[in-house]
Amino acid sequence: MTTFDDQFGERWVASMLATFDAQAADLGELDRQAGDGDFGTNISSAYRRAREEARKAQPESYSEWLTTVSRGFLGTGGTSGPLFGMFFRELARCTTSSAPTASELADGLANGLATVQRYGKAKVGHKTMVDALAPAALAMGQAVKDGHPDPLATAAAAAVDGARSTAAITARRGRAAYVGEVSRGVLDPGAVAMAMVIQTAHNAAMGTTDPAGSILVDPA
Amino acid sequence: MxxxxxxxxxxxxxxxxxxxxxxxxxxxxxxxxxxxxxxxxxxxxxxxxxxxxxxxxxxxxxxxxxxxxxxxxxxxxxxxxxxxxxxxxxxxxxxxxxxxxxxxxxxxxxxxxxxxxxxxxxxxxxxxxxxxxxxxxxxxxxxxxxxxxxxxxxxxxxxxxxxxxxxxxxxxxxxxxxxxxSSTMAFALEAGTHPGQSRAAFDLDPSEVEFGVGIHGERGTSRIGFAPADDLVAHLVGPLADALDLRRGTEVIAIVNNLGSAYPLETYVAARAVHRQLAARGVTVARSLVGPYVTSLDMHGISVTLVRADDTLLSHWDAPVHTPALTWGGTR
Known part of the structure; x- marks a missing residue:
């Protein structure tokens, strides 16, 4: 059973920090294969900034915790930095309580998707973070509507499937678009990172701060 | 840095x-x-x-x-x-x-x-x-x-x-x-080199000039053999005058911009060509800036910007300014 208690935001951020501490280098390696190689560094510096923000702001509520991550990314370069920043900003704004309900979180994901698409102009199939986020938002919304006991589990599974689907896609948006066919066969680091973000939300909802496992290994 | x-x-x-x-x-x-x-x-x-x-x-x-x-x-x-x-x-x-x-x-x-x-x-x-x-x-x-x-x-x-x-x-x-x-066009004799890198953004034979270069080491759109300054500048002024529809009697503000490592001497040779070529079209350069204003690291090249002027723009142009890189008129 999932719990969106008052410590949900804090656990989610802790789980993200643990995840990207461990996996930023692997994400950077993906970007080197089919991009410009700065993704790992950017995501590391975004979460380093989020840590500093948290130390300064002493966040308590869910919104305050998610805002530290949003500001961490908005203070980071590249194109994915500001897009992740605006995504987390929508999540931070999805509730006015100290923790969101599953329904508010579903709306937050949907609004985050809309914002990322508005700024990034990417669609599903363009080999970007949208390929993980769009199915996750859809699955979350449906699971909440169906009264699923663990809606974030279905969202996380959909995000991971979406991220894995990017290996078969030739990039249309983002840095990898410049290398075209070379990007085929390589997972999109933005989509993988987004899937990890949703997985860590699920971990937090399960009451832990465990990092997300690597999804870089093809299960097939 | x-x-x-x-x-x-x-x-x-x-x-x-x-x-x-x-x-x-x-x-x-x-x-x-x-x-x-x-x-x-x-x-x-x-x-x-x-x-x-x-x-x-x-x-x-x-x-x-x-x-x-x-x-x-x-x-x-x-x-x-x-x-x-x-x-x-x-x-x-x-x-x-x-x-x-x-x-x-x-x-x-x-x-x-x-x-x-x-x-x-x-x-x-x-x-x-x-x-x-x-x-x-x-x-x-x-x-x-x-x-x-x-x-x-x-x-x-x-x-x-x-x-x-x-x-x-x-x-x-x-x-x-x-x-x-406004419209701008640039050429380069040599690309710029990013700090910490040993090679220029693109290779260019000393006998060639690249036209249409950007300010981040972006390659140009065409390349011609090295030629006298008047010829090189003509490849900028012609397209700019056409794009801005500069007719006889028009006044312009001209920015003859050093992209990083053109010599000041070269820059004024280019400025001379800009003035003469526009004059030949009956276009007056009412105001100009000549020098490094928007550079691209150490790119050896020049850009020309023309702005079709009117009295309002010129009066704003002439108003006092006091900045590290541009200063004229009384300060307030």
Missing amino acids: VHEALEGLVLSHPQVVAYDPEHQIVTRAHPAAGKVGLLSGGGSGHEPLHAGFVGVGMLDVAVPGAVFASPTALQLHDGTLAADSGCGVLHIVKNYTGDVLNFTIARELADENGIRTAAVLVDDDLATDITGGADGDEDEGHPGRRGTAAVVALEKICGAAAEAGAPLDELAELGSDVVAR
Whole structure:
């Protein structure tokens, strides 16, 4: 059973920090294969900034915790930095309580998707973070509507499937678009990172701060 | 490196500019009140742009990114807060994907803080003008023309209008008008070299000249054999005059810009050619700037920007300005 208690935001951020501490280098390696190689560094510096923000702001509520991550990314370069920043900003704004309900979180994901698409102009199939986020938002919304006991589990599974689907896609948006066919066969680091973000939300909802496992290994 | 250069700028011009290293923004040493704030920013490597144009009569705040990289959305947001004195803030944005994205986000953040903003997009680079390519699918489309040296004319003209008390919406309109009247074209004898790298952004045979180069080491659109300065400049002035529909009797502001390591001697030879070729078309250069204003590291090349002028633009151009890189007239 999932719990969106008052410590949900804090656990989610802790789980993200643990995840990207461990996996930023692997994400950077993906970007080197089919991009410009700065993704790992950017995501590391975004979460380093989020840590500093948290130390300064002493966040308590869910919104305050998610805002530290949003500001961490908005203070980071590249194109994915500001897009992740605006995504987390929508999540931070999805509730006015100290923790969101599953329904508010579903709306937050949907609004985050809309914002990322508005700024990034990417669609599903363009080999970007949208390929993980769009199915996750859809699955979350449906699971909440169906009264699923663990809606974030279905969202996380959909995000991971979406991220894995990017290996078969030739990039249309983002840095990898410049290398075209070379990007085929390589997972999109933005989509993988987004899937990890949703997985860590699920971990937090399960009451832990465990990092997300690597999804870089093809299960097939 | 950028940080150190900004400290050097402020040490050299302490009466004009100040640097806030925490927020990574450059402000006026004595912030103005009761006027619209003017903010511009972009990647570094184009010095004196933009920090060199902070001061009375031009910008209120400059927000520098790393070399050739957009400043972050938070930097731009902090800059916008610093630029606002209650009358709103005009963002002057060169048209590059990262800059446009981060400026747009900064405006959304400012809106939430109750700060009114408007933006002018500068897209003057004729080499990236793609006409007739509209395929009806906007989001698959070309990113549009790049923003280059016309941004200096815009910052000067809007800066003067802002000092004179023009409101935000009027400044945005004036800025768009200046952009619509401006066009830029460049050539290079040698590309620039990124700090820390051993090779130039692109290779160019000493016997060749590349036309239509950008200011970030972007390759040009055509290449010709080395030729006398008059011939090289003719390849810029001709297309610019056509693009701006410069007819006999027109007045222009001309910026003959050193892209980094052209000799001053060469730059004035190019200026001579610009004047003579425009004169031959019956076009008068009413005002000019000659020198390094929007550079591309150490690129050996020159860009020419022409702005179709009228009396209003010229009076704003002539108004006093006092910045590290551009100073004339009395100060207030």
